[in-house]
Amino acid sequence: MKEKQEKKMSFWSYMKTGGFWKQLSLMVAISALSVAIVLLSLRFFTRHGQDIRVADIRGMYFDDLAPFEKEFGFKFVVRDSVYDPEKEPGEIIAQSPQPGAHVKKNRTFYVVLAAALPASVQMPDLKDLSLRQAQALLETYGLNVGKKTFVPSIAKGAVIGQLFDGREIEPGSLIRRGSYIDLQLGDGKGRLPVMQDTVAEEDVPMEEAPEGYVELYGDEVAQ
Helix, strand or coil, X not given: CHHHHHHHHHHXXXXXXXXXXXXXXXXXXXXXXXXXXXXXXXXXHHCCCXXXXXXXXXXXXXXXXXXHHHHHCCEEEEEEXXXXXXXXXXXEEEEECCCCCEXXXXXXXXXXXXXXXXXXXXXXXXXCCEHHHHHHHHHHCCCEEEEEEEECCCCCCEEEEEEECCEECCCCCEEECCCEEEEEEECXXXXXXXXXXXXXXXXXXXXXXXXXXXXXXXXXXXX
């Protein structure tokens, strides 16, 4: 009992010494420094309190973005250009991040500009396709069906010719996306060549074709 009282008195006596307060001050200082380092690191990586609300820059032009670069350190990169007949060339028509989002300084933005001219594509080969098949293929290339005219041919409804601006356009030719392609379609009333075993040597209408010809090409004539 006496020994415990002596230890207790010695602890209180030690607290009154300068060495105790020096060690306590050192511990507090180290703890405070550790907390400060953590907070500063957190602020450095997250930039807490510096969120910036993204403005809607659609409708602006790329040259108009200089003030954003200077004030916030933003970087703007053109990701793509898309032709839109309702937009002026060079106008920003899409952006990422979206308007209203919260970002930090020095963020990189990606924008899509309106192109001055539509992109060029290769003209597909539509010959011998049905009208429906030709239209579907044109749509995949960003092209449109223009005027449709019927020409003499036994292949009823099949594409016989493909024209652009009144001239035949060969497959593989470059053409602006959105262009209209005129189609010549078979009317199914073309004239058939006479078989060698017939008397006449000139073309005859389908309805007068020899029986052997109709049997040989019956599926095609039936179209």
